[in-house]
Amino acid sequence: MFETLDAVLADAAAHLTRAARDRKSPMHVPVVGTGDGDLRMMVLRACDPDIGLLRFHTDARSPKARQLGSHAVASVLAFDAEAKIQLRVKGSARIECAGPVADAAWAASSPYARRCYLAVAAPGSPAERPMSGLPEAVEGIRPSEEQLLPARENFAVLVIEPVSLDWLYLAHDGHRRAQFTRGGAGQDWQGTWVIP
Ligand SMILES: Cc1cc2nc3c(=O)[nH]c(=O)nc-3n(C[C@H](O)[C@H](O)[C@H](O)COP(=O)(O)O)c2cc1C
Secondary structure, eight states, X not given: OOOSHHHHHHHHHHHHHHHHHOTTSTTSSOEEEETTSOEEEOOOOEEOTTSOOEEEEEXXXXXXXXXXXXXXXXXXXXXXXXXXXXXXXXXEEEEESXXXXXXXXXXXXXXXXXXXXXXXXXXXXXXXSSOOOOOGGGTTSOOOHHHHGGGGGGEEEEEEEEEEEEEEEOOTTOOEEEEEEOSSTTSOOEEEEEOO
16 A cells, blocks of 8 residues: 555655644644743644645644744644544744744634634633633624734744654554655755654
């Protein structure tokens, strides 16, 4: 089934591009790791066809955004139980609060998604009681464009440019595993089979 490295790379790209556009994809919400050892689930919002760029959305005030800053290493872990494929991706990561990518992502987000960024305090701030952190006026409602204006400054995109990819396929008659690396964004992937 997976006889060539090209077929494996195409499979990895198909999984990740589908994950970004299909909320029912098992890889739609992968685990994202940061250099401090922390992990969290995040919705994958975009992946280009050669796995050159992964995009996630987050709060600019969150601990992960502070940890990543403008240049860091981040990892992504996803599993499709039906296809029996695990993907592990590592790359150079940055948080962008302004610019065309963040602006377009903000413009394409629904009012409910944008409402999260109205939280008065940063994610992870202490709270006196169980609460969303949203201003009362927007709790439980679809906020207006005007109400959403202050949220924009708390919104950021996490961009990861993958430089390594580990693909694992689980099979009764013998697992298969391949690894790919690239020198940097835009360069070709170089692959090799490895023992699972
Ligand atoms: C299913 C699911 C999807 C999530 N999607 C996102 C997301 O797209 N962006 C995000 O910042 N946090 C998302 N979260 C919340 C994060 O996992 C995490 O709790 C939060 O961002 C705080 O992480 P931090 O303390 O590392 O900054 C999601 C959580 C779950 C369970």
